[in-house]
Amino acid sequence: MEKIAFVCVGNAGRSQMAAALAEREVDNRGLDIEIVTGGLDPANSVHDDVIEALQEEGIDISNREPREITPADIENATHVVTMGCSVEQFQPDGWDGKSETWDLDSSDTRDQLSELNRRVTQFFDRLQQEN
Structure with a gap:
């Protein structure tokens, strides 16, 4: 089974949105x-505006909490997508998966969600073409 990790610094915004959108795509x-x-440095809670924006998309993450990414999370991941950090900061020795960084231009949550929605869809289109 493939495994995809979405990682950011606080796990309270971008990576939570990307993961929720990816779960919907799956x-x-x-x-x-x-x-x-x-x-890398989890916040105390997922940002309220992130929860609200995803609810507008029909996705409920109100019960989720930020968590620290660990090398164990990555060791069998086939793909890692980072936002605001680098996979080298947490990858285990010998990891041979694929990684990419998604830089988001806007600091507005809904703009980020729109951009992430587009990127997640394109990401899964690519995955399906590769397989």
Whole structure:
């Protein structure tokens, strides 16, 4: 089974949104892919505006809490997407998965969500073309 990790610094915004959108893509496409998310320095809670923006998309993450990403989360991940950090900061020795960084231009939550929605869809389009 493939495993994809979405990682940012606080795991309270960007990576939470990307993971939630990715979970929806996995469900909609009927894929057997595990999604994990975490941060290098987790915040105390997911940002309220992130929860609200995702609820507007029909996604409820109100019960989620930020968590620290660990090398164990990554060791069998096939793909790692980082936002605001680098995979080298937490990857285990010998990891041979693929990584990419998504820089988001806007600091507005809804703009970020729109951009992440586009990127997640394109990401899964690419994955399906590769397989």
